[in-house]
Structures are given as C-alpha cells and as structure tokens.
Amino acid sequence: MCRWLAYSGSPILLEELLYRPSPSLIDQSLHAQMGAEATNGDGFGVGWYGLDTTMRDMPDTRGPDVPVLFRGVEPAWNDQNLRELARSTSSGLFFAHLRASTGSPVQQTNCHPFRHDRWLWMHNGLIRDFALLKRDLALAVDPALYPSIEGSTDSEVMFHLALTFGLTDDPVAAVERMVGFVEATGRRHGVEHPVQMTVATSDGERLWSFRYSSEHQSRTLYVSAAISTLRNLYPDNPAFVGLSDETRVVVSEPVGSFAGAWQPFPESSYGIVQPGDDVIGDFRPREP
C-alpha cells in the first residue's frame, strides 16, 4: 500500500506538508499504524510544477511547464537530499509518493510520480495478476508511447494506457476507458477484481483524483476542507494564514491532527481541483 499526497494552491515549501504536520507523510511511512503493509520503504518521489512566476522568466531547458522530478530508491525517511530540497523548494502544485512495492523491483524507474511532457501520474493500489495481463496491456499502448515505458510497474502501464485513451484531452473519460480496458482484459484471463486504485494526475493547471476498485472496496482517499472552514475551526493556527481559498490537498491517508480537516472521497468517484469551483463526480469504467 503506497501513500501519496497532491497539493494545489498558494505556493508553499514542500516541507510544510512532507515533514511539518504531526504525524507527517514521512512519519507515517516509517511507523506503521493501520495494517500489515503500512511500511512505505521501497522508494519515493516528488514532482513539482514551475515555482512562482518570478522563476518562470528563467529559461528552463524543457520549458517552465514541464514538472521537475526527484525520485529515490531508499526509504524517504533516510533521504537527506529530500530533506534539503523540501526546505528550499516551493511550489503551488506538487505530488509526493511513498512506495510499498507489491512485487516489482525497487528502482528509480518504478518510483512515482511518472511524467509525460507536462503530465504527472501517481497511483496507490495494483492490477491483480499483473504478470498474467501485462503483455495484453502493453500491446494496447500506442506504439508511439510504448518506448517511453521505462520501468516495470502496473502503475506506469496504467498511465500509458490512459495517455493512449486520451488523457491529455479528457482525463476523466480516458481514465474510465483505461480502467474499463484493464477490467475487460482481466476478466478474459479469469481475474475477478482486476483493479484497485487511487490515482492523481495533473497537467500543471488542474488536479484530477480518482478512487475506484473493481470490487468497490477502494483504498481511502481524502481531500482537505475549504481553507475558509479551517480558518474558522482554527482561527489561531498560522498554518492556514496566507493560503488562498482555492488551496486543496488530496491524500491517501490524513496527515496532521486537525479534526474536521479531511473529507473522504466517496466510493467510485473522481474529483477535480481547479481555478473556480471544484468538481466531484461518479467514476464509471467504460470499455474503449
């Protein structure tokens, strides 16, 4: 069971969310609290979009919209470089992921988030009997995208299938098609419940989150309450000062210890954090 966190809002230092809450995402990865698989020591990754606007003037060799990746194979709690970066890097849209492998090797190319141009993708869960399904799934990936699969995880294949099915044009429909295709492929091979997932993806402007599983017992996913609500609940807390009303955090498990701060996603749903009103809707897999 992996853990992840996606942030969208006023630019903040990464450490504000990775290290400072108690318990923090990093704390949770080390000290198991809710089950047998709760140690997340099999690599980690952070991806962030171009810092504040002053930095956007700086010529970046891939363009300012391509997010930056930092991924490592050691446990996040031991990584000094992550600590240094978290205290010096601010971003208004970033992903963090702590991996607990379900079998594939611990190597940088298997660490989330995965990146394709401006898009990031991260996943908690698995495709069941992936070894059985892998070839059929890989063959369905757009041949032009096939060579950019660098690792060996189910998560990266899901990302490339979603790209194949139109992620950059209509993310919700593309993920619904991807899941529908994996479920159909799985059933053909006799796998009863092929998909278990929470997923986050972004293009640097909006943040899509998904909670779904074939058996309708999906892993947890939470979104932070509106900042205005939190300011009312905790009028004296400096953590919420200076954050715009649009600021949102999506997490696999709650971090910190603010009662009322987290709202669970419904079973089989998706959410969109974006400028203006956010959206939440039903997630319905469809065969492509």
Add this chain to the structure above:
Amino acid sequence: MCRWLAYSGSPILLEELLYRPSPSLIDQSLHAQMGAEATNGDGFGVGWYGLDTTMRDMPDTRGPDVPVLFRGVEPAWNDQNLRELARSTSSGLFFAHLRASTGSPVQQTNCHPFRHDRWLWMHNGLIRDFALLKRDLALAVDPALYPSIEGSTDSEVMFHLALTFGLTDDPVAAVERMVGFVEATGRRHGVEHPVQMTVATSDGERLWSFRYSSEHQSRTLYVSAAISTLRNLYPDNPAFVGLSDETRVVVSEPVGSFAGAWQPFPESSYGIVQPGDDVIGDFRPREP
C-alpha cells in the same frame, strides 16, 4: 532498535535462518510488531566464517579465518543480492544484523557487523548522548587502532574500545572494562544511564554474547534451547535433523514459532557458545 542473530553449529545455508522461519528475521524487520522503533530499514549486514573444511584449502587472500562481510544500505527485505547469497552460502558461524538508526547516517561503514582481523562485532542499543561523549571515547582508543574507525556509530567506537581493553585476549573482561569506561565517561558528562546494549562478538571459534544496560532494563536477548531438547519437542521437524548437539542460535528477538525453543538471557549477563560446555555468567562493568 536493531535486530540481530548469531549462529554457531553445523554448517547451514544462511537462508535457513534469515528467510525460512516464520516469522523470519527479515519478515520482522519489515512488519513492525512490538513497538514504535521496530522497522529495521536502515541497512543490514551479514558476516560469516570460512565455509566448510573443504573450502579452507582454497587460498583466500586474507587467510581463511578472516570472516567475509556483506553489508548494504537499503532495507534487507529489498536486497536481491542478500537473497542470492543466503541461498548459496553455508557457514558454521555467522552473524546477521538489521539496523534501525538512532541518528547516525545510513552508510555501509555504519552497518554491522564490524570486523577487525578475525573478529566480528555487532550491537543493538546505544550510547546515550553519544555526541557529547564521542571525543573522549575516541581519544581513549589505542592510537594504532584509531585510523581503522571507518564510520560514525557509537557501536564501532565500543568495538574499538573493547579491542583497546584486550578483547582478543579476554573478551569478557575487555567488554566489562569498555562498559565501565563508557559509564564513567558518561557520568562525568552528566549522562545518567550511558549504556544500553546487547552485543555479539566472535573470533571464528567461540561466540560471546552480552546483555546489559546502565539502568538494568536491557533489551531482550535469547539463546536457542539444546538441539536434543528441540528434537524431543518436535520429533518430526526436519529443521533439527542433521544439526550437531553443539548448535546454538542467539537472537535479539525469537524467530520462527517453536514454543520452548528460546530461553531469555538474564539481566546483566554474558554467554559463551563454544566447543564443549557453554558458559553463562554475570556481567560486571569495571572501570579500566
């Protein structure tokens, strides 16, 4: 809190003890069971003495009596090389250690066991306020030994102090002097309970184990029951066939699930596993 295991007896494959019992040492390092610090993901090490006698004819560049070390900085549960070695390496005397850092960096030179010529040393516990005491302790190390301190742990300094105080001549007295010296140094700096330790050390012939703490609430240490006892308890179990009566395992926590297999060391004691009768005695720190 680190975990360790020391084996002395009929040559067996390392995997028999590292991977096969349920729960095994490696299982325990991942799945926390007994406390907040129970994830042991901060590096590992194995040290073993020259294989069976047929291998001793093979000219080894350091002599057949110098043990072989294999140490890594990733969690043991992820290390494919450890798995490969464990299934192909047999030894009649070996150490295994899984580290949970108490602050010093995760690097190979901080992984146990430590080696000096024919001697191995591993430790679970800590010297409290080590940063405060470190300089005084390091200065007491024999100047000829000082340059061979490669890492930054309290455990390696303890080893070099024990060597300074005569480990290779009289191990029990040397460790008693080492602890006495650390306690005296600690008290001089106002540290109430400087030492917490279980320690194993060997010269390739005998195996010394120590359980002690300044506050007399030492971490656990167990020794396996006599093989003859285990054969009587479990007459049908193949694990105990072919093991000599002299075979013994010393562990920080029990592995496997054999009731009656493990006897706790008394508080403030040492044990010697050796050809002929084993020894157990009181551990009494003495100022050098």
Add this chain to the structure above:
Amino acid sequence: MCRWLAYSGSPILLEELLYRPSPSLIDQSLHAQMGAEATNGDGFGVGWYGLDTTMRDMPDTRGPDVPVLFRGVEPAWNDQNLRELARSTSSGLFFAHLRASTGSPVQQTNCHPFRHDRWLWMHNGLIRDFALLKRDLALAVDPALYPSIEGSTDSEVMFHLALTFGLTDDPVAAVERMVGFVEATGRRHGVEHPVQMTVATSDGERLWSFRYSSEHQSRTLYVSAAISTLRNLYPDNPAFVGLSDETRVVVSEPVGSFAGAWQPFPESSYGIVQPGDDVIGDFRPREP
C-alpha cells in the same frame, strides 16, 4: 562499450580473474585505455554456477544448477561487497560483466548477466535504434516468457528472443535466428546495421560465445590459449599450476600481461567451450 569475462575450468576464486591480473578487468573499467567509451562505471554483475561438488550436497532452494547472481549499480571498482565475495567464492564456471550504458537506466534489472532457470546471458554491444524496434521485438517474445523481462535493455530482449527461438535446445541456431529476426525487423524500420554484439551464454555445463555485427566490424573477443601452451610459455608462473587442461577464459579485451595468452575470435564466429574438444564455427544469422 561493456566489458565481460567468462570462465570455464578448474574451480578458482573469482578474485583470481577479477582483481589479480595486471591490468585486471576491474582496473580496466576505471582507467580508460582504448577509446572514448572505455569507462565502465554503470553497474556490474557476476553470475556463478554451484561451487565444487562438496557444496552440491547442500540443499539449495533453487537447485544447485541454478546459478547465483550478484549485481550492483555502482561502479565495480567501488563495490566492497564484490571484493569480499570475490575473495571467498570459487567456481568452475562464472560470468563477470562491467556495464557502460548506451542509454538505458542504471538499475539492477539492467545489469548483466541475465538469468533464466539454469541459463546465464551477457552482452557487449547494442541494437541500433532500439527505441524504434523495441515493441516489435518484445511482441515476438513467447508470451509465457514476456512477464519475466524485468529491465529495459536491448540485451535482455535479445536473451528472451533467443529463448523463444530455442536457446535451451540448440543455442547456436537460436542465436542465429534471434539475430536474423532483429536484422529483419531493423531493415523493415530502415535501420542499416541493427546488431552489434559479443555474447556469452551457458547452461552450467557448456559455454557458448558469439562475435557478430551486421556491418561485419564486430567488437573484439578473445579466448585464452590452451593451458598446456601457457605452461610451456611460462613454466615458472604459479597462475597456471593446478588448472586442468580444459580450462578456458573468454574476454572482451585481454586481461593481464601474458604475451601469447589470448587468441582473437574470427569475425562472425561462435565458439563452444565444453568437456572434450572445443568447437569454433561460422555464425550465420537466419530469419526465423
């Protein structure tokens, strides 16, 4: 340009060939001597078959015939564990490989040798425009073998194609078919000279070596002269004492400094080191 070495003969310590000759394989990987790509710092691997016969009594969990792998992602010259293993591991049939990546990531699953049951495989060279050909090549792999591709190298795909085309039954024919298939696939995509390779493979009994490139300008490959010849040339050298007449070493570049010790493989050839007379023959790619 990778470097590799394959040994078949009287059991010797790995360090005899990896570290002791001057210059040794490890020396060469660090100190570039013959060209721009001569630093081999992108990972390494060693694979060896079950030690001497006394060890074969030891129950190995995969059977004594499955070779042991030790692979790492750091430069071989820095790996302390490799040094330790080389001084304590003896084998009568082993592979060693030092990698210089041609683009794919530095990760353990991309390190040679690769293993399938009793078979080892290692490669120096490349498939040109591999990103262009990768999908077509991967689709031709036996679906039952497809999930066991763990990394992202051309070399591992070549191995799985050779297995698909009958490596375990008729190695020379299978490699000829594999190369013929890669060349046909390459030509279809407009790649002029798709294959550049020296390859070693073994089942634990025999050792097959291949030297070939589509442009007939293949990278170098050498086999050691007969031990009897070397004993005549160097009657006083202890290195050749105790080695059976059947002992042979195959290397990508000569190691050590014995004039007359190394014979080049002809362009487009294969060799078989085996009990009884060795074989050398012409290598002729054939379309499957």
Add this chain to the structure above:
Amino acid sequence: MCRWLAYSGSPILLEELLYRPSPSLIDQSLHAQMGAEATNGDGFGVGWYGLDTTMRDMPDTRGPDVPVLFRGVEPAWNDQNLRELARSTSSGLFFAHLRASTGSPVQQTNCHPFRHDRWLWMHNGLIRDFALLKRDLALAVDPALYPSIEGSTDSEVMFHLALTFGLTDDPVAAVERMVGFVEATGRRHGVEHPVQMTVATSDGERLWSFRYSSEHQSRTLYVSAAISTLRNLYPDNPAFVGLSDETRVVVSEPVGSFAGAWQPFPESSYGIVQPGDDVIGDFRPREP
C-alpha cells in the same frame, strides 16, 4: 583528483555550468583526458545559496542564508536527480564537486561540499599519510566542533581545523594556520610533503579560493576572465549576455572551449571574489 567549480555572480541555472558548456564539468568526469586518475565517479555534490531575493521571503527552516546541499554516491553522469535539479535551480553563488576517492569510502558524508552553518567548503587534493596523522589532527579540532565531523575524509578534517582556527572571522589567516598545522604535524611524523590542495569556501557573500601544496607543485586552479573581456572576445555569444560584470567562475580545470576565458591562479596563492574589487594574494602557511 577531484574536480570542482565555484560560481559567484548573476543568478543562473546550475545546468548552464554543469551540463551546457562543451566539454562540461560532467563530461570531463566521465571521459578521462589528462591523466590516470581523471575519472571522477566516486560521488558528487552541489551546494547553493538562497535563490533570488523573491525566494528569500519564503520562510526557510534553517534561514535563507544556510546553503542547500545535494550530494550523491553514484557517478554524477548517471544521476537523473542532479539533471532535474540543475535545470530547475538558479543561484547566484554555488559550488559543484565531482569526487575521485583517494581511499576513503564512497558515502554521502564523504562528498563535498561540506557545510557548517552558512559556510561551504570543498577540496581537491589530499593530506598525505592521512591515516598516520588523522588522530593528531582530529584532536586539534575544537571539542565543540568534533561531533559534527560526519565522514572520514581528510578534506572534512581540514574544514573543521580551519573553523577551529577562525575561518568565520578571517578565512585567509585561518586556512594559512590550518595548513601550517597540518604541515607541522606531518613533519613530526616524517611526512615530507603533507598538503596538496585547491580549496573553495564561502559564507554566501564572498568566495575564497586557495591553491597550495607543500611541494609547491599544486594542482591547477583557474578563474574566469572579466565578463567585459569575454563580451569583447565573443560579442555574439548569448552565454555572456545578462551576466553582471562581477560574475566569476573558479574551476579546477577549464570547462567549455572559449580561448582566453580562463586565467591560472599563481602557485601558492589565494583569491577573493566579492562585491567591489576582487583580491588575489600570496598564500603563506603559518604554524598556529
């Protein structure tokens, strides 16, 4: 022989100096050009001071003046994270170091630059017979600083001696005293030429560089010509547009291929890059 680069001037992306010149610092580390020890594959490090002023408003947990460190143990040419950071991190004062070990282990705590509060330090060279001198040198370190020695290099001990002798107050005098002390200690142990060094150190405002060796045959050190000179020489080159006249680069070996761009430091000298006129002077070791 390590390689290093120190930059002071208009904020630029790190990749402008690490990757873009041809040959770049990273290129040079892989492709040996000038001698037997020229492969720099034994770890690397980058340290930079707080980005541009807009970032300084961001509350940094150590204060904006404490530089950020990123250090790794693999060869720099393979590190994907370094590539990502270099394309997204800009700084007006940064250090980069590529290590070739002279014997001490490849671990993060042995990678340069070293940091103490606002100060960075990096070194190319060695203390000869360091194992012999190490204890005497370590004992001379201020006891309050002793516990912050984390690794096992001569370079880090030199840094802590310089701090002991007043680096933060009068850097030139402190380094002269440090070298004088190491030379006196060396002579007492019969070491003829104890010190070989080029060193860079900074407090975030000024940059001090040193070139010295006991035998007066010091490793090379270069400083870039004035930007105005380079603009005259290369009026069409965009690399020099937008750089302030105060911008300077100090390097162990020239990078890029601009004739006239690099001026060697004299033997036994130091230089200060600072607001206003830069300084160059004679370096004279003095016994403390």
